[in-house]
Amino acid sequence: MIWLTWRQFRGQAVTAVAALALFAILLAVTHPELASLYATSGFAGCQGGSCGQPAGAFLSQLSNLTPFGGPQAFRLLPAGANLYVIVYTVGILFILIAPAITGVFWGAPLIARELETGTGRLAWNQSVTRARWLTIKLALTGAAAIAVTEGFSLLQAWWAAPISRAVDEGGSVSVFSGSRFSPLNFATGGIAPLGYAAFGFALGVTAGLLIRRVVPAMALTLAIFAGVQVVMPLWIRPHLLPTDQTTAAIAASRATLSDLGGATVLTASAVPGQPGAWIISSGAVNAAGQPVSTLPAACTPTAQSPSPGPGSGTAFQSDVQRCLAGHGIREAVSYQPASHYWPLQLTETGIFLALALGLAGFCFWWLDRRLA
Amino acid sequence: MIEFHLDSRSGVAPYLQLIHQVRQALRLGLLRKGDQLPKVKDVAAGLAINPNTVLKAYRELEYEGLAAARPGVGTFVTGTLDGGSLAAHGPLRTELLHWLAKARRAGMDDESIEALFASTFRSASEEDIA
């Protein structure tokens, strides 16, 4: 059974190994210059919590770097993009789509092809029970799917280690940005990809089993997987662990004003005393702690300064802030502290692994009871 | 060794056809005492028929004393077929020719002659049984 699984999986394995190998080569070739830049910049030696400036400087240098001898070599690249930006983006992309690819191309056809082409009637009438057939197939192919995604994830983690450190310190240059909690970074960092890979694969196998046709099963797997990947960061992840609440001064929360459909909204971008926190929601509250739906007319930007010009942004923001503070208005923030990063990763991965196991269990039951 | 053939349209059961062909071969001298009959597997594979059918035919031949099975070796012819003593054939043939001439003079065509013979033969056989 192990031989048969391998023999049927051979082609797909070759594709996966080739993709990983190409990615590894790309990273290996571009790593030396990245590493040397990191070592020679002031950022490597910087310790402690206030390395924000060296981090930013390192990232700027990196994004302006033209390796392998000058701009001539890279005239192909669009303006503003350099090799490191591209490699970094490619890596993120691979980690993001690998679970979908393995789910769609390895999971969906696993049972569906046997049913659609009728070869199941050959495979399941040898001396191997359907349960054993599925066990070996799921275990080996599923492990491969998880390994592929993890492979991309680990390669990227190794190559982009200096960049990740810089971004954590607050550096933000082009794509090298975003907190660890941003949807893209959270989904491609830590151990989350592992859970997605397992879930995507199990989802594909289940879809194939129920729909019994390869192409429709692939389409459904992709649709559901994409849907889950949208729903999770928007609605579920913020509440996986209980959020913390606090109320802070407008200035301390670095709140910014914006117009949302006619109403003026105050959005916090930092939590005082909680660096790296993930802000779930925020809004203005009055001295009694009740939400304020409209700001006092005296404090709106137009009242403060009739015609805001360029460069006056910071000045009048602080004017508005002082005015609001004078009215006793503060900012209430609901957030996940930075320390919740790993618990959230573990919880989310745990959920996806549990879903994967549940789907696998369903497949065992269905294959045994129903079939033809 | 003889070779069997099967007429799937004749309405006669395959095993009877096989027996008939063995008997015919014995009469014509194509099979003699001591000859081996084709192996069951070869007949079944050659004609695409059930081996049990061949076995049934061979068993019937054994029962009639015409063949005997030697386990592990095959089935061999052990008997001969007497169509009665050959001496009786001559006069019977002459009588038959006389009768046929009479029937023709009476105006009977081939089919009527065959029908008359068949029904008389059948009722005579039934009387024999009863």
Add this chain to the structure above:
Amino acid sequence: MTAVIEAEGLGKRYRKQWALSDCTLSVPAGHVVGLVGLNGAGKTTLLNLVTGMVAPTTGTIAVLGGRPAAGPGQLARVGYLAQDAPVYPGLSVAEHLKLGARLNPGWDDALARRRTDQLDLDPGRKAGKLSGGQRAQLGLTVALAKRPELLILDEPAASLDPLARREFLQDLMAAVAEEQVNIVLSSHLINDLERVCDYLIVLADSRVRIAGPVDELLAAHHLLSGPRRDEGRLPAGMQVISASHTDRQSTLLVRVSGPVLDPAWTVTAVGLEDLVLAYMKQAAGRGRRGNRHLEALT
């Protein structure tokens, strides 16, 4: 001798439709069993129940004394060649044999190789490039080399040209003669069944119409023709399967347990094809209502 297939009130329903209902069989060992019926009559469903590819909705079924697909041991005893001989197009002939060897502890590799040599199947050739007849031969090789006690074939010759079909049957009969394996073979080609089967099951409209050894079935059925007579006026013990009447003459296909003594009838033997067709027509005519279950002649 235990029955190879023992079914009691077996039925299978898919959504609202009964693919097989009220099936009671006791198929003896040592036969080549023919399962005949129109497409959609329930042949494949019955075979799927026998191999354990589906579970029954009602009733029970025991195959070689065990529950179908109950475990590796049961699976090893039953071989199956599905309709249109499924093979993996990307795997070569030799790899299919390897599949058999790896997935069957009872695999007889010598037998498999002997067959592929005799049948001129090139071991290196991809199965997707084989002709229909060759695919059937490959499928039969894989099913036989696992040394099953019972071999099930679902319409094995249906999509083959006449020459390939004859060669397949010849090959199958040689295997039966050599290996002493019980065979259940489904087909709608009655001529093929006549040559190779000595036990017959007729399925029509999802039910078993008649089942029994072929020579007993043929001995028990007669075609009666004679002056016009209504079916009600027939002696007891005679069951009419099909009847046709003109103003002067009646022709009946009947099933009786003894000889027909009424001199008014001309009695002739019934061929297997006519017998099967008569039961199928009876099923089509009477439909589901009032159709008594016909017990097997054993």
